[in-house]
Amino acid sequence: MKYKLIALDVDGTLLNDNHELTEQTKKTIQEVSRTGAEIVLCTGRGPQNSIPFMEEIGLKGYVISHNGAATVDVVTKEVVHQFAMDTKAIGPYMDYFREKKVHFDVNTAFRMYVDNVDGMVVEVRSMYENFLMLPANLPPMQELGEPVVKVTAFDYADVLDKVHEEIGKWTPEFNILRSGEYFLDLMHPDASKGNALKQLAKRRGVRPEEVLAIGNYYNDITMLTFAGLGIAMDNSPLEVKAAADEVTASNNEDGVHAALLKYCLS
Incomplete structure (x- = not known):
């Protein structure tokens, strides 16, 4: 198993433009999880409206919420780390x-x-x-x-x-x-998806080269560049695609499914 920690943005990445998680993408994520890889949602949303997607997929672990400002345990709802503002x-x-x-x-x-x-x-x-x-x-x-x-x-x-x-x-x-x-x-000046993902990877004993991240917007760039493999959605701005290692299909074309199939299940 090459990638042990997989970080997925939610809006514009995991979900289509109708804010839906498709059955195909859900099944592919479940299959990747069964291989032993840990899935973490890394989103601008708060835990209360991102944890339900983890529960729908049947995943435990963590969500990195508020663009990296708060990392929360999916099961216990414990805040394991947060960057407090002044x-x-x-x-x-x-x-x-x-x-x-x-x-x-x-x-x-x-x-x-x-x-x-x-x-x-x-x-x-x-x-x-x-x-x-x-x-x-x-x-x-x-x-x-x-x-x-x-x-x-x-x-x-x-x-x-x-x-x-x-x-x-x-x-x-x-x-x-x-x-x-x-x-x-x-x-907080230190709060970002990339920084939070780095801290979580260290906590889980995962090296950067064992991390795969998928996102679609400017707030995803720090996690795409931290990960050993950063994948931008086709619906991403050009600057985000330029920061990524690879580009997958759009969020309306099950791009997360396509990327996971190619890099985790092939």
Whole structure:
């Protein structure tokens, strides 16, 4: 068995554009798991809306959630590692988002908060429904009682382009990255999918050359370059394909199935 740890992004990779896990891809992942390889989901989602996919496939182990900011045990729901943000430093960013009328949410490992749940516009509410999440109202930061691991802004792509450009000029306090066309994430400077995957591989006694990773967006580049074999989906931006070792079919063409068949089951 060449690859002992296999990291799969979720949206745009594991799931098709209808947010569905196809039966073919599910069966192939189960077959790879039976060979002894460990499957880990490595996603921008939180554990509460990524662990159900592990359970559907019948897998134990871990999910690397919030773009690497929190790693969680699938069975016990224990947070085995997280990168906590400086909550005082988050304030100016939230003020900026409010001033620009850019929607944002604040995430702890298992919880998500927004300014006003009842006041969310239809497009925003629909987005959360697609991702199987329902946020709660944000209390004062000092009352959260657990570390904040990610703040996500959600808006049109051109709006986020400008936001990214503007806050990118501030004193660098966070890792700021695009996790999707309509999403911009703020995290601890050390938080990334690649860093979290590196820590998990070390914990599991797996060498980098024994890791295979599949992803489709800019937030996947760190894990694609860490892995011994990094595979980009055909629906990836050119920069992501350039960072990968190989390119598989798109998420609407069961690209994960094709890659696992070629590199793990042939």
